[in-house]
Amino acid sequence: MTxxxxxxxxxxxxxxxxxxxxxxxxxxxxxxxxxxxVPPTELKLTRLDDExxxxxxxxxxxxxxxxxxxxxxxxxxxxxxxxxxxxWRAFIERYKKKVKDYNFGSLIRxxxxxxxxxxxxxxxxxxxxxxxxxxxxxxxxxDEAHELAKAEAAKEKAQKEKExxxxxxxxxx
Numbered sequence: 582m583t584x585x586x587x588x589x590x591x592x593x594x595x596x597x598x599x600x601x602x603x604x605x606x607x608x609x610x611x612x613x614x615x616x617x618x619v620p621p622t623e624l625k626l627t628r629l630d631d632e633x634x635x636x637x638x639x640x641x642x643x644x645x646x647x648x649x650x651x652x653x654x655x656x657x658x659x660x661x662x663x664x665x666x667x668x669w670r671a672f673i674e675r676y677k678k679k680v681k682d683y684n685f686g687s688l689i690r691x692x693x694x695x696x697x698x699x700x701x702x703x704x705x706x707x708x709x710x711x712x713x714x715x716x717x718x719x720x721x722x723x724d725e726a727h728e729l730a731k732a733e734a735a736k737e738k739a740q741k742e743k744e745x746x747x748x749x750x751x752x753x754x
Contacts, residue, residue, distance in 0.1 A: 608688070621724060626715055626718075627680060636672070655689070655692075657703050660705075673708050687706065689709070693723055696729055
């Protein structure tokens with residue numbers, strides 16, 4: 582006889598956690614590559630970008646204060662406060678039937694001016710990722726990240742070319 586699954590009492594399985602982490606890292610790498618190649622103001626993340634943007638700004642007007650300081654640098658404590666949790670929970674649930682994998686885990690940069698890194702990354706739901714990144718892109722808050730990603734890609738390309746030239750030179754000897 583099988584019992585019904587209760588997610589509130591279920592223990593985390595390490596293999597499942599690893600799979601989620603791998604998926605989140607892959608999504609972060611894909612997004613960083615997009616930021617490198619496409620000017621953020623031209624980037625469309627979902628078919629609902631307009632709705633998500635308007636809903637985010639209307640639901641969380643504090644994100645617009647002080648020249649969008651709350652979008653540039655995310656405040657994890659605010660998000661995880663009792664009030665923040667309740668407001669985000671209601672926001673997230675509005676997208677349950679609209680956005681695929683709306684509640685899957687995603688990595689987001691806490692500072693929009695920097696790249697993904699250990700001190701600049703937190704775990705959020707997919708719809709929270711969209712809410713923040715769509716707003717950042719629309720408002721030009723990811724422009725510095727775009728330039729940083731392009732510079733890093735150019736540096737990596739130059740390094741690979743240098744290594745290939747060194748290998749070629751070695752072969753000719």
